[in-house]
Amino acid sequence: MERAGYTLADLLRVMERLRDPVTGCPWDLEQDFRSIVPSTLEECYELAQAIEHGDYPHVSEELGDVLFQVVFYAQLGKEQGLFCMEGIIDTLVEKLIRRHPHVFADGDIEGVVLTEARSSVEGVKETWESIKQEERAARSQIGILADVPTALPALPRAQKLQKRAARVAFDWPDASAVLVKLEEELGELREAMAGRNTEQVEEELGDLLFTCVNLSRHLGLDAESSLRRASSKFEQRFQGMEELAKARGGSLAERSPQELDELWRAIKGDGNG
Numbered sequence: 001m002e003r004a005g006y007t008l009a010d011l012l013r014v015m016e017r018l019r020d021p022v023t024g025c026p027w028d029l030e031q032d033f034r035s036i037v038p039s040t041l042e043e044c045y046e047l048a049q050a051i052e053h054g055d056y057p058h059v060s061e062e063l064g065d066v067l068f069q070v071v072f073y074a075q076l077g078k079e080q081g082l083f084c085m086e087g088i089i090d091t092l093v094e095k096l097i098r099r100h101p102h103v104f105a106d107g108d109i110e111g112v113v114l115t116e117a118r119s120s121v122e123g124v125k126e127t128w129e130s131i132k133q134e135e136r137a138a139r140s141q142i143g144i145l146a147d148v149p150t151a152l153p154a155l156p157r158a159q160k161l162q163k164r165a166a167r168v169a170f171d172w173p174d175a176s177a178v179l180v181k182l183e184e185e186l187g188e189l190r191e192a193m194a195g196r197n198t199e200q201v202e203e204e205l206g207d208l209l210f211t212c213v214n215l216s217r218h219l220g221l222d223a224e225s226s227l228r229r230a231s232s233k234f235e236q237r238f239q240g241m242e243e244l245a246k247a248r249g250g251s252l253a254e255r256s257p258q259e260l261d262e263l264w265r266a267i268k269g270d271g272n273g
Contacts, residue, residue: 011068012085015075033076040069052228099131129167144168155223158213175218182211240267 018028047062077083097104105111172178189204216223241263245252
């Protein structure tokens with residue numbers, strides 16, 4: 001007879017068993033909120049990688065790993081009397097309903113907003129940001145840049161800061177204007193490099209990167225995704241160089257700079273990109 005599928009209740013029970021002081025897993029019992037943060041970040045990146053590769057069976061597995069991280073935090077919160085899974089779900093559902101008044105009429109899960117009253121995508125974004133600003137104000141986070149997490153990766157954090165600033169019209173008018181600024185920043189970086197001042201070079205390089213993120217945003221692109229794609233492209237081409245070098249006899253380490261450039265051009269094929 002086929003086994004019935006496990007449920008969320010089963011997962012919560014498994015987590016309880018893993019954290020049982022007497023019969024639980026020694027490793028799981030040693031963990032706390034801080035210690036599992038690296039695992040949480042790693043699982044999220046593995047999920048992103050599976051999605052980028054279109055490996056959907058793997059996506060399903062990685063989603064499970066991310067869910068387990070949530071369940072782990074919920075168990076820790078329950079043990080310390082801080083919060084529990086039911087509370088997490090209740091807070092989430094309440095927040096989603098509150099932030100989507102264009103979907104849930106009168107704050108009711110089954111309340112339907114008439115079609116003509118629904119917002120456009122841009123209208124939804126405006127409403128979302130207004131509601132979030134009200135929530136920040138309720139937490140005494142009244143600044144425009146309040147609550148942008150410092151733990152975010154640098155690229156998405158820069159993009160988020162820029163989006164917030166743009167809400168009060170502190171922004172470049174278009175991508176062309178950002179390109180002019182990019183060229184200016186590049187010139188300043190060249191000057192800093194000529195002066196051999198490491199601290200100044202780092203500052204100017206940071207300004208250049210920050211402006212690149214601004215350009216990405218004005219082009220309607222996500223800077224993190226763009227860089228990840230570029231990194232993946234480089235990785236694939238470099239591995240191709242290794243394979244080609246091996247096929248010709250030898251390794252990359254044995255090649256001259258000119259030979260490495262020739263291998264790179266061969267892998268690129270059309271010489272572009």
